[in-house]
Amino acid sequence: MRHSLPLAPQFYVTAPQPCPYLEGRMERKLFTALQGESAGRLNDSLSHQGFRRSQNVLYRPSCTDCASCLSARINVAAFKPSKSQKRTLRRNADISRRVTSPWATEAQYDLFRHYLDSRHADGGMADMDVFEFAAMIEETPVRSRVIEYTGIDNDLIGTCLTDVLSDGLSMVYSFYTPDMPRHSLGTYLILDHIAIAREAGLPYVYLGYWVPGSQKMGYKSNFSGLEIYVGGKWTKLKNPEDYSPDTHPLSSDPIAEQVANISLPDSRPAR
Template identity: 55%
Template sequence: MSAPFRFPRFFVTSPAPCPYLPGRTERKVFTELSGPHAAELNDALGRIGFRRSQSVAYRPSCTDCQACVSVRIVVEDFRPNATQRKLLKRHADLDVSVCRPWSTAEQFTLLRRYLAARHPGGGMADMDAMDYADMVEQTPVDTHVIEYREPGEGDRPGRLVGACLTDRQVDGLSMIYSFYEPDVAVRPGMGNLIILDHITRALQAGLPYVYLGYWVAGSRSMQYKTRFQPIERLLPGGWRRFDPDA
């Protein structure tokens, strides 16, 4: 008689330069998400700080640093501040669609513009169309691409100005990767708007959390995540609310 669920095998990557803190190295522990219980495994690992990339779940496992901290928004208690309410009103004209995880040339073109403007020379800078298709389409869990478009004309869809690859987990929405119009003169604050939209979607679906991935104290590119209060971080004793500005 075989067991219905086999404990996964975990592996550790070789040390590599840290993308967040100069002069440091990173190492990850990871496991494969496969088989009929991939979604359940992903849910369980997500609650202890793992993230998904295609068919792999991973988390930092650095020997001399614990700067990367998993964070999630507490949906039920979230109240948008004045700046966030203004942002929601400004972008209220957008058409938002939940799409199956299928890559398109339009998405990839927007991603390339976003990476060139916001993350030049980053780890995804050399991504080609096939790499992007793998990122979107290779998923063993409940995944969607949420698209944000300007109003169209007639039956023609409007211009794509944002997208987010999103997993639905048993206790929340996990924002795997978002990208958007980088020209703030055209669509300011799109990254924050996408998070606000996910909070609304989680609330409507009765899901308690929106998972934002990792937060790194001292990394300027990560500070936007703590603007969405209340937010929790994962500590050795479990998830705890925090405000770095308090």
């Protein structure tokens, strides 16, 4: 099925498949290609409207009877670390950060495989080979960076593919060694991105989707200053317990209506 707007990117819908976050649900995505001279502006504009990037595709959940996946970002100015997050920062004080261009390495892939085999052995990426991994890292038509984290022995212990948006950092995909559980490396990578955004004067860190009722995605609500995209606007997350997996049959607008309500940037190339 294809839906389009005049003089605009083409939007498509995936076939329903089992939801990776909520058991017994089916997921469907609305997506468009990300390419050409206006790719950066399109990535910016649609990221502000709840979309995420995967290689040269931008997508947003568009399930027929579920609206549980909520795009989430941290308002850097409103963020204050909790006591446990301060402990995480102290435990990882010896970690070094290195920012590189989006280029895949053997060390990254080894860490990626170790992470998947330990944490997500039955996930959608479990069978990803080295060439597919390289494509995930390198096939980016927008301003992206690979941020690597090394321990005191200079071994790679964490990596994040990060897009630089006009108003923040988007953590496209991150992975880390599962052999340091006390260090809470997943939390640390987010905390460090908040620090990078603050240093760069960028107001937001985009985290992907927060899914009420999903243990995999619930950790995002532990960060103060979290905002979620609901009803076409960003809203401060208050009490996470007030949100529940929304399964009403009228939760999602028809696809054509969703596409018609998407704001698109000026399609003319930048000068």
